[in-house]
Amino acid sequence: MSPVWPGVGEGKGELFWTHWTEVLTLKTYWVSKGSAFSTSISKQEAELSPEMISSGSWRDRPFKSYNFSAHGILPDSGHLHPLLKVRTQFRQIFLEMGFTEMPTDNFIESSFWNFDALFQPQQHPARDQHDTFFLKDPAEALQLPTDYVHRVKRVHSHGGYGSQGYKYNWKLDEARKNLLRTHTTAASARALYRLAQKKPFTPAKYFSIDRVFRNETLDATHLAEFHQIEGVVADHGLTLGHLMGVLREFFTKLGITQLRFKPAYNPYTEPSMEVFSYHQGLKKWVEVGNSGLFRPEMLLPMGLPENVSVIAWGLSLERPTMIKYNINNIRELVGHKVNLQMVYDSPLCRLDAEQGSPQTQETT
């Protein structure tokens, strides 16, 4: 093997292999005094201490600089559930508009209050096993207001109060069947019935936000239990125009100002309207609620005066919450499979503030 003198950049490995040369590394440093040069040793301080304050020694100590781009320590706090934060806001909106909260603390309801009193016929598909949770125990309601039940039976089977009725055999047994309420409109019916018993009639504004149950097919946006928001105004001479006016005020408080109305159908309201608002992010009109005037066949048997109209509207609590907090699967919001980190991190619910979702920001 012939020795090769290393040129600049040539592998010094070759030389090592021959053991004829050894590479030595020489390192040189230039050292000079810095501004913090001292002949005594002192550690850099992290924080001010009580001792430093009282002795004044903080004046002579160096302090390590802060890294302002790091995060702080989050306070050890509890958290409120996002859906219930939204509920609090809706309650607030109704109270600001002068609406009184109805009692809704009964998940169990009779078919009578849930359907019959609302003029929903006994053969209606919604009263199927497929859509409604009926009860095994207690299977039947124990008491129903007798006189009122007779009036309801008559209007269903024969008509009256200006109506042709449905002309079918109305059965008391069917009305007695207990169920998990499918809407809080059953609670509204109870409230209106109580109102009708007070003479003379005084106008009222009611609201409720509570849980309802539907036995439907479940998917990413539907569960068997959800929350319904309902508003009701009972007064002389209310019109469809008044319903639209109330809806405009209500939705304005939610930050929704562009509204359009479309004819719809509900068994217990006529006229009925679907309410739409323009979603900036999705660039289309989306349904935000359902509304209408309660049918006379529902109001008159209760004993409400003939020239009293009752306007009502409803929407779900889950839908605006999922839009507000950008949640796609309802199971992450409601129920035990909730994402607790999401609960910890969710911001204040400010319904009338600008939409903060990335969707809207991208497309505007």
Add this chain to the structure above:
Amino acid sequence: MPNGEIQKLIITEETAKIRPYAVAAVLRNIKFTKDRYDSFIELQEKLHQNICRKRALVAIGTHDLDTLSGPFTYTAKRPSDIKFKPLNKTKEYTACELMNIYKTDNHLKHYLHIIENKPLYPVIYDSNGVVLSMPPIINGNHTKITVNTRNVFIECTGTDFTKAKIVLDIIVTMFSEYCENQFTVEAAEVVFPNGKSSTFPELAYRKEMVRADLINKKVGIRETPENIAKLLTRMYLKSEVIGDGNQIEIEIPPTRADVIHACDIVEDAAIAYGYNNIQMALPKTYTIANQFPLNKLTELLRYDMAAAGFTEALTFALCSQEDIADKLGLDISATNAVHISNPKTAEFQVARTTLLPGLLKTIAANRKMPLPLKLFEISDIVIKDSSRDVGARNYRHLCAVYYNKNPGFEIIHGLLDRIMQLLDVPPGEKKRGYVIKASEGPAFFPGRCAEVFARGQSIGKLGVLHPDVITKFELNMPCSTLEINIEPFL
């Protein structure tokens, strides 16, 4: 009545127990095209799905009249005595065999239950014994309608006479347009078991009188009676102003069986006017708002529970029997729970009688979160109660759990003390005060359970959970819990 005698459908008394009502009519010299034929079938399906309530109330059968010979008989027979070749099949079957065959038919299996377990099945024959149909399941193949069919015999059978008549009216009014003699329908006679007879379709027109100012008042517009009459006529409710100039007479055709009250007419007027043209106004209703006291208290407590370091959960009100009984060491009969009939899955067997299972399941689903986990919920549970009109009632409960490497009884106890402080309930046996006393329960670790007494009554329990409960909920850390009824504090 062209081409000879009126068609007759005779109903026998056997139908009374299973499907008592039937009506019939004939569409003569109809001209089908592929589109009209498809539309004809689709209309029947749509009607079956809604107004006929999935064939339970009414079922429609349409048949090629030229393949039949009247009079027709609508009767009910034992399934084994009914034998025919059903639509689109190549051989004859008895009704029993058909019930079996259609169990796997995705379309027809949903209707079998309507007659399945009855002793007699409905069936319609012609004078030669040809089966027209076995309502509400299937028609015979013999009378199958094709694009070339010229004369159609329509029969509607069911359990609701009003709906059967309405359905017949709708079919004939929608398809009489395609008859040679446009917009005419040939009546059929139905003979009832008592010997009486009627002709159908009824095609009743009804006149309703509505005041113009009623429509204006309900909608919130100011139209003249003449304009309102025009709006309604545009909606196919032929109207004209009569009498003193304020009354409108409206003719309601048989196709509008949905118009049963003046409010239905009001809606049509509003639709014709255009909802978005109506002027918005605010009601002058003056009211002072009131909160529901229980909800007001709940809202106040929620905030302070979070301030105390606990996180709010929202769990399901429906759960399995196990969740509220077995997993907590109880027998279901001791829970006084409300039971749901025919739940699709175990998750909907009962309404919860305690908030604890929901919170424990929330912890189980969030295992990866840092400890301790401190959750709370203030919400309703359901208990049977015969003093209520429906036989059950809700109670507003407050439940908290502390889940960590140590049970933290003193923390849960401290939380109770804080809650009582907030509710202005002093410690001590005094009337308005609260006290906790050693207790036991199958869900709790022995010696680490206490009952809470306040305002003179027991309001709940707190304690360290029994390891059995912890493992049954698929958890593995110690856990202590508090659950009380807050209604006594209203």
